[in-house]
Amino acid sequence: MTSLNASPLIDLNGVKKAYKTDAGLFLALKGIDLHVNEGEYVAIIGKSGSGKTTLINMITGLDRPTEGEIVVGGEKVERLGENQLAIWRGHTIGVVFQFFQLLPTLTALENVMLPMDFCGTPAFTERRDRARELLRLMEIEEQANKLPAKLSGGQQQRVAIARAIATDPPILAADEPTGNLDSKTAAAVFSLFERLASLGKTILVVTNDPDLARRVSRQLHIADGLIVNDVNGNGRKRVTRNKS
Amino acid sequence: MTRWIKVYRDLWINRSRTVLIILSIAVGVFAIGLIGMSQLALVESLNSQYAAMRPADAILQTVSMLDKDFVEGIRNMRGVDEAEGRRYLLLRISLDGKGETWRDLTLYALHDYNDQRLFLVRQQDGIYPPEKGQVLMERASMVYIGAKPGDQILIKTPDGRQFHLTVTGRVHDLYRIPPVIEGWIYGYVDMSTLRWMGEAEGYNELYVRYEDPTQVRAMTNKVADRIEGIGLPVYRKTLPKPGEHPLNFIIDTMLILLGLVAALSMFLSAMLVINVISALIAQQEKQIAIMKAIGGRSWQIVGLYFSMVFILGLIACMIAIPLSVFGADALAAFAAEQINFDPPKIQFTWQALIFQLGVGLLVPLIAAAPTILNGTNVAPARVLSEYGISQVWGGAGILDRLLSRFFAFTRDTLLALRNPFRKRGRLILSLITLTFAGAVFMAIVNLRDSLGHALNEMFEFWRYDA
Numbered sequence: 001m002t003s004l005n006a007s008p009l010i011d012l013n014g015v016k017k018a019y020k021t022d023a024g025l026f027l028a029l030k031g032i033d034l035h036v037n038e039g040e041y042v043a044i045i046g047k048s049g050s051g052k053t054t055l056i057n058m059i060t061g062l063d064r065p066t067e068g069e070i071v072v073g074g075e076k077v078e079r080l081g082e083n084q085l086a087i088w089r090g091h092t093i094g095v096v097f098q099f100f101q102l103l104p105t106l107t108a109l110e111n112v113m114l115p116m117d118f119c120g121t122p123a124f125t126e127r128r129d130r131a132r133e134l135l136r137l138m139e140i141e142e143q144a145n146k147l148p149a150k151l152s153g154g155q156q157q158r159v160a161i162a163r164a165i166a167t168d169p170p171i172l173a174a175d176e177p178t179g180n181l182d183s184k185t186a187a188a189v190f191s192l193f194e195r196l197a198s199l200g201k202t203i204l205v206v207t208n209d210p211d212l213a214r215r216v217s218r219q220l221h222i223a224d225g226l227i228v229n230d231v232n233g234n235g236r237k238r239v240t241r242n243k244s
Numbered sequence: 245m246t247r248w249i250k251v252y253r254d255l256w257i258n259r260s261r262t263v264l265i266i267l268s269i270a271v272g273v274f275a276i277g278l279i280g281m282s283q284l285a286l287v288e289s290l291n292s293q294y295a296a297m298r299p300a301d302a303i304l305q306t307v308s309m310l311d312k313d314f315v316e317g318i319r320n321m322r323g324v325d326e327a328e329g330r331r332y333l334l335l336r337i338s339l340d341g342k343g344e345t346w347r348d349l350t351l352y353a354l355h356d357y358n359d360q361r362l363f364l365v366r367q368q369d370g371i372y373p374p375e376k377g378q379v380l381m382e383r384a385s386m387v388y389i390g391a392k393p394g395d396q397i398l399i400k401t402p403d404g405r406q407f408h409l410t411v412t413g414r415v416h417d418l419y420r421i422p423p424v425i426e427g428w429i430y431g432y433v434d435m436s437t438l439r440w441m442g443e444a445e446g447y448n449e450l451y452v453r454y455e456d457p458t459q460v461r462a463m464t465n466k467v468a469d470r471i472e473g474i475g476l477p478v479y480r481k482t483l484p485k486p487g488e489h490p491l492n493f494i495i496d497t498m499l500i501l502l503g504l505v506a507a508l509s510m511f512l513s514a515m516l517v518i519n520v521i522s523a524l525i526a527q528q529e530k531q532i533a534i535m536k537a538i539g540g541r542s543w544q545i546v547g548l549y550f551s552m553v554f555i556l557g558l559i560a561c562m563i564a565i566p567l568s569v570f571g572a573d574a575l576a577a578f579a580a581e582q583i584n585f586d587p588p589k590i591q592f593t594w595q596a597l598i599f600q601l602g603v604g605l606l607v608p609l610i611a612a613a614p615t616i617l618n619g620t621n622v623a624p625a626r627v628l629s630e631y632g633i634s635q636v637w638g639g640a641g642i643l644d645r646l647l648s649r650f651f652a653f654t655r656d657t658l659l660a661l662r663n664p665f666r667k668r669g670r671l672i673l674s675l676i677t678l679t680f681a682g683a684v685f686m687a688i689v690n691l692r693d694s695l696g697h698a699l700n701e702m703f704e705f706w707r708y709d710a
Contacts, residue, residue: 062537063625083541090539097628101534105253110246115538117246124245163538 007074008035009171009202010059015068017054017225028054030225031068036204036218038170041197043213044206046222052206053175055222059204060095060173061085073170090119094164096174100156102148108135108159109144115166122167134162138192154185161192165201172196173204178212190215247535247544251552254524262556265520265608269560270567272513273604275506277568280599281590282576283499287492289580289588294489297418298326300362300451302464303482306471308448312355318452318470323463325455328361329447330354331438337429338398339389343406347389349399349429351379352417353438353445362451363419365432369393370413376437379409382430384422384584386414389429397431407441409433419484421491422584457486491583498579508684510603514611515677521553521612522670525619532620533627542620549616553608561604565597 017029028051036042046052057063058070061077070077073092080088089095094115102111112131116122122130135141138158148156157177164172174193178186190205190212197203197217205216213219221229255262308331315329330352337349354360357373367380370393374380381391391397396408409431420430435445450471454463460483468478484490525532535545573590580587643665647658664671 057625060537062628063623082536083543086536086539086541089537095537097534097537101530101537101628103250103531103534105250105257106246110249113246114250114535118535118539118541118544127246167539 009038009040009073010034010036010204011069011071012058013069013071015055015058015065015070017051017058017063018066028225029058029065032058032225032227034220034227036202038202039197039200041193041203041217042205042220043216043218044204044220044222045208045210045213047208050222051225052222054225056173056175056204056206060093061089062095087119090115090167090169091121092169093171093173094166094169096157096160096164096172096177098176098179100148100153100160100180102156102159102163104148107145107147108140108151108155108162111148111159112162112166115163119167131162131166134166135159137195138162152185153181154188157181157185157189158192161189161196165196170200171202171204175206176208177205178207178209186212247540247548248551251548251555254528255552255555258524261520261524265517265556266560266563268513268516269557269604269608270564272506272510272607273561273564273600274568274571275502275509276603277565277596277600278571278575279499279503279506281568281572281592281596282579283495283503284596285572285576285588285590286495286499286579289576290489290492290495290583290585291487293418293585295487297364297366298362298453299419299484299487300326300328301454301457301460301483301486302452302467303480303484304450304452304464304468304471304478305480305482306448306450306476306478308444308446309476310447310450310471314470314474315447315450318450318467321466321470323455323459324452324467326361326453328363328451330449330451331435331443331445331447332449333438333443334402336400337389337431338400341396341398343398343400346400347423347429348427349431350420351399351431351433353433353435355435355447357434362453363417366416368414368416370411372413372415374412374432374434374437376434376440377408377410378412378433378437380413380415380432381411382417382420382432382584383414384420384424385429385431386411388423401441401443405442409437416584418489418585420584422582424582425491425494460486489583489585494583495579502575505684508680510607512677512681512684514607515673515680517553517556517608517611518615519670519673519677521549522615522619522673524552525549525615526667526670529619529622529627533622533624536622536624537628545620546616549612549620550609553612553616554605557605557608560608561601564604565600568600 012032012034015029015032016027019026019028032055044052044055054063058065059072061072061080065078075088075092077085077088102108103114106114109128109131112134113127116127116130132141132144135144138161140155140158140162143151143155143159148159151159161172161177164174172193178189181189186209193203193205194215207213217232219229219231220227310329312329315327318324318327333351333353335349335351336346339345339347352365354365354373357365368383370380371378372380379397381389389397391411393411393413395411397411398406398408400406415432417430421428423429438445450467452464452467454460464481464483468481471478532545536542569590569592576590577587643662647653647661653661
């Protein structure tokens with residue numbers, strides 16, 4: 001799955017992120033170098049406040065780096081304007097959040113169709129069928145016409161995953177997708193990610209759960225804004241590249 | 245398509261809020277349409293009806309000794325277009341018919357009702373022209389005294405002689421100010437009634453119309469010279485404003501006041517729209533960030549909220565525009581009744597429709613634009629991130645320090661006091677709206693009370709009981 005010779009799908013070079021706070025400047029990322037190849041299933045692990053969410057926000061273009069370069073799918077993310085970012089994100093990367101973040105006034109099916117509507121893909125007549133197909137893939141098709149409030153946390157997260165892959169992006173980034181779920185449901189969600197990884201998606205998952213993290217092909221350990229450990233699924237250490 | 249479902253559901257789920265905004269915009273659109281349409285119709289109708297009665301350029305009052313020949317002489321003067329003489333009598337009329345309550349009455353006597361030249365008195369119903377001992381009441385006076393055809397009215401001359409006249413019908417004299425405004429009652433008789441009453445038959449009022457409207461004053465002086473030339477005094481020269489009914493100013497004043505209320509109402513609607521939309525956007529900040537995170541472009545999201553406001557405005561217009569036609573009809577009828585002219589037919593024009601749509605759609609859109617544009621300009625990471633460095637509220641500063649001095653306040657009281665100051669922009673907007681609405685309300689109530697108070701003081705000063 002991983003093509004060693006091809007250029008990485010996700011490429012971060014010297015990425016720093018600083019926040020101004022009342023207490024002064026807070027450096028959330030202190031110079032991250034990271035390369036993720038197509039098809040990798042990566043877990044980003046770290047304690048609260050270590051910088052893992054900031055890192056995923058940089059990769060998804062939801063936030064901008066203070067310094068450094070981020071190239072995802074050949075696009076220099078930090079150079080894109082707001083609208084370009086939205087278009088790029090719609091086609092390149094699906095995002096899953098810890099608190100599901102489904103739109104409360106839309107049904108599960110409509111939530112999945114919404115990114116298709118924004119991105120204009122697939123064709124209008126195919127959207128409903130594709131959304132149903134994705135909900136089927138997430139084993140939640142029977143809940144298609146329910147509003148999020150009527151769904152359990154696990155069901156909402158499945159809908160959120162279906163929504164993230166609605167426009168068939170090559171990358172799926174999930175920020176603590178199981179943080180709000182019980183262990184059984186969390187395991188089921190990770191199984192879904194595994195299934196998507198087997199379908200060729202590149203998956204980045206932020207997690208605090210070491211047991212779940214063992215199920216991925218690569219683990220990135222973050223502490224104090226730096227990648228402190230980068231290991232393969234088989235536990236072999238990879239070269240860690242940080243610039244501090 | 246799916247995003248439009250969101251717009252629909254957001255509006256439907258928050259029905260009470262939706263209805264509130266729609267009604268608020270509708271009130272403004274209704275008021276503006278009502279004022280606009282009735283103003284157009286009232287001014288146009290009053291002007292045309294006034295022109296149709298052939299108003300004189302000058303009214304000269306003298307003793308009742310002018311005759312037909314004199315009037316004919318004035319008519320033949322160079323620069324005079326038309327002239328007519330009439331006899332008026334200042335009398336008293338008993339409203340109860342028993343001589344206990346008296347009001348002012350002006351009785352006009354026309355030489356020939358079928359050969360009127362100026363200030364035409366139009367027949368409404370009843371026996372026309374009136375015969376000896378009969379009177380036609382001006383239609384507004386008829387309503388005022390509550391008489392019916394066949395009723396007898398009791399009148400009294402300045403020297404105390406009393407007569408009974410039979411009301412036979414109504415006429416319409418647009419020039420006379422209705423008794424509801426002036427308290428003066430008007431009746432119309434023929435010369436035989438004057439003779440029967442023992443009154444002189446000569447004219448004491450001369451109406452003149454000139455060929456050149458710019459020479460009214462000079463020509464009136466010449467006519468006055470003629471009257472004085474035969475040894476009669478000219479008591480009064482009245483020069484009505486050309487083409488303008490004497491009560492035109494009432495309509496103007498009324499419409500200006502109502503127009504101001506309409507504009508204020510539209511202003512308050514706009515403020516309410518800003519308030520509600522800013523509350524909605526603050527509430528949906530997370531949804532906006534989500535939509536951006538899943539590929540929604542700024543213009544698509546901005547479009548959603550603008551469409552929401554547009555739909556609200558459109559529904560408001562659909563309710564308000566037809567109602568404003570009925571309202572304008574009712575207002576015009578009311579104003580026409582007060583001024584005593586025939587109610588105009590409200591014409592629904594394309595211009596009025598476009599104007600109302602423009603107001604109903606554009607004002608809310610313009611009002612909501614800054615809120616929508618600012619509110620949808622959120623950075624998704626700031627809103628969605630739970631790590632939340634930027635989510636911490638820095639406190640109200642001065643307010644916090646002030647509150648901290650009051651040790652008696654419990655934590656929940658402090659929280660309640662601090663909460664409104666979190667969104668200062670919205671707080672200021674709410675305060676402006678409430679202050680403005682309150683000020684308008686209080687101004688109207690105060691004005692009414694002050695007027696009542698001033699009138700009471702005035703009556704107290706005059707100290708009369710009847």
